[in-house]
Amino acid sequence: MIPLSWYLALAAILFCIGVCGFLTRRNVIIMFLSIELMLNGVNLNLVALSHFLDSVRGQAFTFFIITVAAAEAAIGLGIAIALYRSRRSVHVDTINHLKG
Amino acid sequence: MFLQLFFGYCALMIVVSGLLAISLRNPVHCVLMVLVLFFHMAGLYLTLNAEFLAAVQIIVYAGAILVLYLFVLFLVSLREELHLTAFVPNAWLGRIIAAGLAVGLIATIPAFSLGEKSAWTVAAIREATHTKALGQELYTSYLLPFEIAGLILLVALIGGLVLARRDENGADAPESGADGKEVLR
Numbered sequence: 001m002i003p004l005s006w007y008l009a010l011a012a013i014l015f016c017i018g019v020c021g022f023l024t025r026r027n028v029i030i031m032f033l034s035i036e037l038m039l040n041g042v043n044l045n046l047v048a049l050s051h052f053l054d055s056v057r058g059q060a061f062t063f064f065i066i067t068v069a070a071a072e073a074a075i076g077l078g079i080a081i082a083l084y085r086s087r088r089s090v091h092v093d094t095i096n097h098l099k100g
Numbered sequence: 101m102f103l104q105l106f107f108g109y110c111a112l113m114i115v116v117s118g119l120l121a122i123s124l125r126n127p128v129h130c131v132l133m134v135l136v137l138f139f140h141m142a143g144l145y146l147t148l149n150a151e152f153l154a155a156v157q158i159i160v161y162a163g164a165i166l167v168l169y170l171f172v173l174f175l176v177s178l179r180e181e182l183h184l185t186a187f188v189p190n191a192w193l194g195r196i197i198a199a200g201l202a203v204g205l206i207a208t209i210p211a212f213s214l215g216e217k218s219a220w221t222v223a224a225i226r227e228a229t230h231t232k233a234l235g236q237e238l239y240t241s242y243l244l245p246f247e248i249a250g251l252i253l254l255v256a257l258i259g260g261l262v263l264a265r266r267d268e269n270g271a272d273a274p275e276s277g278a279d280g281k282e283v284l285r
Contacts, residue, residue: 002107002147007211010111010144014118021122023194026183029173030122030130036165037134040141046106049263051148054219056225056237059150063238066160067249071256073165077172078263078266084176 007048016039028083032076039069103147110140110147131169140161149222150230 001093021034043062066076114137121133136162145154186195225233238246 002103004142004214005209005212006107006111007144007148008212010114012205012209013115013202014267016198016205017115017118017122019201020195020198023188024191025106025122025285026185027127028184029127029169029176033130033134033169034122036161037121037137040138040161043148044141044144045158047145047148047150047153049214051150051222052214053217054221054224056220056233057218057241059153060233060242064242064245066156066254068252070160070165071252073168073179074137074256074260075263077168078260080172082263095256 003049004052007044011041011045011048013041014038014044017041029077032073032080035072036069039065048062106143107147110143113137113140114144127173130169131166131173135162135166138166149225149230152234 018034018041020037021037022031025031025034043065046058046065048058050056050062056098074084117133117136117140121130121137124130124133138157142154142157142162145151145157188197220233220237228236
């Protein structure tokens with residue numbers, strides 16, 4: 001039997017890898033990928049807790065999180081494509097159009 | 101013993117491929133590393149008696165989401181990557197923040213204690229089969245969130261279509277962006 005704390009530690013490490021990627025990388029797509037890593041860390045936490053609490057609740061939440069992750073990927077990548085299309089020469093330190 | 105070895109293998113692969121995914125230069129390699137990571141996550145779900153979620157993890161994450169990422173990577177040409185300014189001025193600052201967060205989170209784990217147990221023991225789930233147990237819970241206690249999840253997917257579908265649509269009148273997007281700015285002024 002694997003103790004719960006192992007799962008929690010692994011989930012925490014995975015989440016922090018995601019945070020690190022999000023903070024340090026500058027490529028938009030890798031930033032989205034880092035968000036997926038963070039969501040996976042949370043998913044692992046939820047599934048582990050739901051197993052150790054004899055409940056299906058955490059797994060239901062994980063199901064919803066996967067749904068939201070799919071939606072997030074679709075919208076985020078759509079934005080990335082629109083961004084790329086609107087400025088072909090993308091050295092986009094210049095994405096500041098919303099600054100007014 | 102076998103379970104612990106399996107967990108150790110999966111954990112090692114997850115950490116290594118996660119670190120590689122955020123540090124490799126080529127974005128395609130990053131996505132492939134995340135693919136490896138997702139497969140090992142599915143393995144961990146199997147050790148937690150969550151067979152349905154392991155399947156969903158592979159089908160949805162590895163099969164759909166990562167393929168979407170790869171498509172976009174090939175659409176947006178690799179030479180000219182989309183760059184944003186990073187949230188922290190220095191990469192090392194970001195790494196230190198993440199490491200501090202990890203240390204803080206892991207340090208709090210020993211203080212954690214489990215709450216009350218619920219009715220779905222391993223034996224009960226095994227008797228009902230996992231998919232049926234999850235389905236019962238989804239369609240009774242979580243019916244409203246389930247509907248909302250459907251709505252979110254619909255919004256994502258429409259949003260993706262609208263965002264990726266080409267302008268029919270052939271106007272270049274930069275010009276229309278500039279026009280919009282002019283109007284705002």
